[in-house]
Amino acid sequence: MGARKRRLRLDDQLCFALYAATNAVVRAYRPLLGELGLTYPQYLVMLALWQDGAAPAHTLAARLQLGASAITPLVDRLEAAGLVTRARGTDRRVVLVALTEAGRRLEEKVAVAQQAVVCRTGLEEDSLAALRQELKALADRIAGSGSVPQDETV
Template identity: 80%
Template sequence: MATSTGQRGLRLDDQLCFALYAATNSVVRAYRPLLGEVGLTYPQYLVMLALWQDGVTAVHDLAARLQLTSSAITPLVDRLEAAGFVTRARASDRRVVLVALTEAGRLLEERVATAQQAVVCRTGLGDRDLADLRQELRDLADRVAATGTARGDATG
């Protein structure tokens, strides 16, 4: 078996992208069974988090908040509506669709908070370390996005 590191010395274990990918997968896998108990998928959970925090929100604003396209949000909202957690209504501007929590959706927040705390405990990180890690990741995302925008592309 060859152990060459290639011309550029690219190694999987040295890649930031892989470390982020592996960490994300681990966290999502930790959430999956806990959210499944309350009838949510992880992407649906993200939509619900935004609604619990922000209240009634237009689909396009929800998409921007979650850094997704409106077409990616729509099927999530469809399933949340079918489950009875949200409702949709047209705003006075008929092009705008507003998403609002139902009573069942509001009550779900307390049950989901238990799942969230269980995942936080699994990280083994204290409050300060978690806050610092979140901020570092936000800063990283902002820097990468700003660099891609400044160059006109995201290819680096």
């Protein structure tokens, strides 16, 4: 008797569980950020700038794990909204992105929205921190391995 072929099931897929959870989190953020004039990807750019300070556009792209071409339209819209500025450094190829005063002031309002989403997770702070750490470690393992073994369900 040959090996029984394993059927793929959506409910058994880690990738689907992550996809569904990500969509739920982004949907929770969307109306709150919308009231503040931000999309979720713009929010991520602002988070990086609030945390790390002014940075070259290519550094922001790397920090957010985006392609260099993906960061430009995000920064364009943030600049049009008066939240960031762009300036070329001594190396004309490098565009430095920095917060404006309005961009710095927005952090307090966004913190309220972020806390509302955290509350919706129903997780205590230690559980939330453990989940974040495990997801970061998972991403690092997958990125570092280069491929997923054929016999694992992901």
